[in-house]
Amino acid sequence: xxxxLLTVALGILTAIxxxxxxxxxxxxxxxxxxxxxxxxxxxxxxxxxxCVFAHMSGKVAAVSGRATFEIIRERLGPxxxxxxxxxxxxxTVLTLIAEVGGIALALQLASSVDHRLWVPxxxxxxxxxxWRVKFNLMENVTGLLGLxxxxxxxxxxxxxxxxxxxxxxxxxxVPVQESAAVYWYFAxxxxxxxxTPYEVFFFSSGGVEDRWTVxxxxxxxxxxxxxxxxxxxxxxxxxxxxxxxxxxxxxxxDSMSQLTLPIAEAGGTLLVAVVIVGLVAATFxxxxxxxxxxxxxxxxxxxxxxxxxxxxxxxPRFHLAMILALVVAVGVLxxxxxxxxxxxxxxxxxxxxxxxxxLPILVVANDPEYMGEHVNGRVMNLLGxxxxxxxxxxxxxxxxxxxxTEAGG
Amino acid sequence: xxxxxxxxxxxxxxxxxQLGWVVDLRFVLDGAPDAYLARARLHGLVVSPRTRTSxxxxxxxxxxxPWPVAPILRWWHRGAFxxxxxxxxxxxxxxEGAGPGDDAAVVLRAGYTAYEPGL
Numbered sequence: 001x002x003x004x005l006l007t008v009a010l011g012i013l014t015a016i017x018x019x020x021x022x023x024x025x026x027x028x029x030x031x032x033x034x035x036x037x038x039x040x041x042x043x044x045x046x047x048x049x050x051c052v053f054a055h056m057s058g059k060v061a062a063v064s065g066r067a068t069f070e071i072i073r074e075r076l077g078p079x080x081x082x083x084x085x086x087x088x089x090x091x092t093v094l095t096l097i098a099e100v101g102g103i104a105l106a107l108q109l110a111s112s113v114d115h116r117l118w119v120p121x122x123x124x125x126x127x128x129x130x131w132r133v134k135f136n137l138m139e140n141v142t143g144l145l146g147l148x149x150x151x152x153x154x155x156x157x158x159x160x161x162x163x164x165x166x167x168x169x170x171x172x173x174v175p176v177q178e179s180a181a182v183y184w185y186f187a188x189x190x191x192x193x194x195x196t197p198y199e200v201f202f203f204s205s206g207g208v209e210d211r212w213t214v215x216x217x218x219x220x221x222x223x224x225x226x227x228x229x230x231x232x233x234x235x236x237x238x239x240x241x242x243x244x245x246x247x248x249x250x251x252x253x254d255s256m257s258q259l260t261l262p263i264a265e266a267g268g269t270l271l272v273a274v275v276i277v278g279l280v281a282a283t284f285x286x287x288x289x290x291x292x293x294x295x296x297x298x299x300x301x302x303x304x305x306x307x308x309x310x311x312x313x314x315x316p317r318f319h320l321a322m323i324l325a326l327v328v329a330v331g332v333l334x335x336x337x338x339x340x341x342x343x344x345x346x347x348x349x350x351x352x353x354x355x356x357x358x359l360p361i362l363v364v365a366n367d368p369e370y371m372g373e374h375v376n377g378r379v380m381n382l383l384g385x386x387x388x389x390x391x392x393x394x395x396x397x398x399x400x401x402x403x404x405t406e407a408g409g
Numbered sequence: 410x411x412x413x414x415x416x417x418x419x420x421x422x423x424x425x426x427q428l429g430w431v432v433d434l435r436f437v438l439d440g441a442p443d444a445y446l447a448r449a450r451l452h453g454l455v456v457s458p459r460t461r462t463s464x465x466x467x468x469x470x471x472x473x474x475p476w477p478v479a480p481i482l483r484w485w486h487r488g489a490f491x492x493x494x495x496x497x498x499x500x501x502x503x504x505e506g507a508g509p510g511d512d513a514a515v516v517l518r519a520g521y522t523a524y525e526p527g528l
């Protein structure tokens with residue numbers, strides 16, 4: 001029997017892709033250095049939201065054996081589901097580009113070798129894992145090593161901040177030196193990142209890969225309740241480190257290397273080394289999650305056989321889709337584009353993908369033909385509906401806010 | 410023919426009056442045994458009078474949750490009906506409906522029966 005810790009690896013890996021991928025790692029530090037902890041409430045709202053929908057998608061996968069994009073295609077029909085596929089693939093591939101670039105940046109921190117030289121190496125390593133390594137081993141190793149990012153939480157304590165002052169920052173308010181539009185742009189960006197659609201594609205497909213059945217409903221729930229709150233906690237820890245060290249010094253964050261400044265101050269070289277392991281593992285894990293999500297969504301929409309539980313020869317188009325996504329990622333990174341800036345544009349596509357992903361999940365979770373006695377209760381339906389409304393409002397607000405603030409300027 | 414040749418296509422009666430759009434296909438599994446299951450046979454078309462968007466499966470059952478999604482969809486698709494495949498007189502050729510203004514449509518026989526879409 002698997003140990004409890006390894007049972008929740010899927011939830012931890014999924015949450016890393018949502019809260020601690022390359023784009024979010026930097027965004028969290030940017031937010032901390034500019035807004036202190038005044039946006040931490042958004043992360044909490046996002047954690048609850050992704051818990052609600054990941055729980056539903058995991059439940060549907062365990063009870064009916066169907067992954068999220070299969071039910072999207074079935075319930076929305078080919079046209080609307082096709083629109084969702086295009087938007088979701090855009091979000092997922094943009095994030096994959098950022099992750100391959102992020103692995104390269106994290107390896108540059110460890111090696112001082114220029115990140116552009118690391119890009120092909122990173123992509124090749126990701127592909128080898130996708131091609132050869134069993135799903136189970138993959139989720140356990142990346143999930144566990146990603147936990148090294150707990151170094152950020154440790155650093156908060158080692159820095160010994162004025163806890164009263166830090167707690168006072170938790171009140172939602174726009175800092176005097178920032179405009180309300182910029183504050184809300186980052187609020188929407190943090191919320192969108194927390195609820196990014198590839199998390200449920202990966203989580204539900206991962207449940208199928210792990211061969212969940214009705215007996216595994218408790219496992220699914222445990223994965224949700226451990227993984228996402230942990231991801232949110234680490235996300236707030238990164239912001240807290242930046243708020244304690246960088247905010248008072250007036251240092252603006254614009255690169256991944258600055259993430260380690262508070263860590264070095266708190267715990268010296270040893271803690272920096274631990275955190276760099278965590279950064280490599282988190283970006284690598286997020287790269288695997290987004291590459292697999294590309295294969296999952298495309299295969300589930302088009303009815304191809306999919307999954308790492310099949311040998312590649314029995315799921316050739318699934319593997320080809322992932323290879324193509326990685327080739328695109330390397331190609332884009334070779335143009336010398338800033339990998340972190342790439343993710344800013346995924347907000348636009350999220351506006352389409354988010355409602356069209358979460359609505360079918362909510363509908364199927366209520367269908368007794370699929371779920372039998374495990375249909376949603378009143379509380380889950382209420383939460384799901386409230387979050388659907390918040391998602392639509394946030395998605396619509398995101399685009400004008402992005403244009404008005406020049407993506408947070 | 411594939412399912413996409415029928416889905417979203419307008420439905421006319423034999424006099425040419427518009428009845429709605431095909432929003433879903435209903436299959437039954439009663440054919441010769443295939444690899445896993447009996448082979449599927451097209452039983453009929455679900456036609457909705459007001460919209461070509463998906464009914465999301467609510468036509469099959471009496472599920473009322475989640476509120477307000479279910480009531481809104483039921484109201485939007487009110488008057489949806491199932492028409493059996495033998496009542497279909499003509500379907501568009503797969504190459505039709507490519508250009509704008511093209512009147513590719515599913516045409517029903519005179520005296521067709523509209524059934525309740527529920528299972």
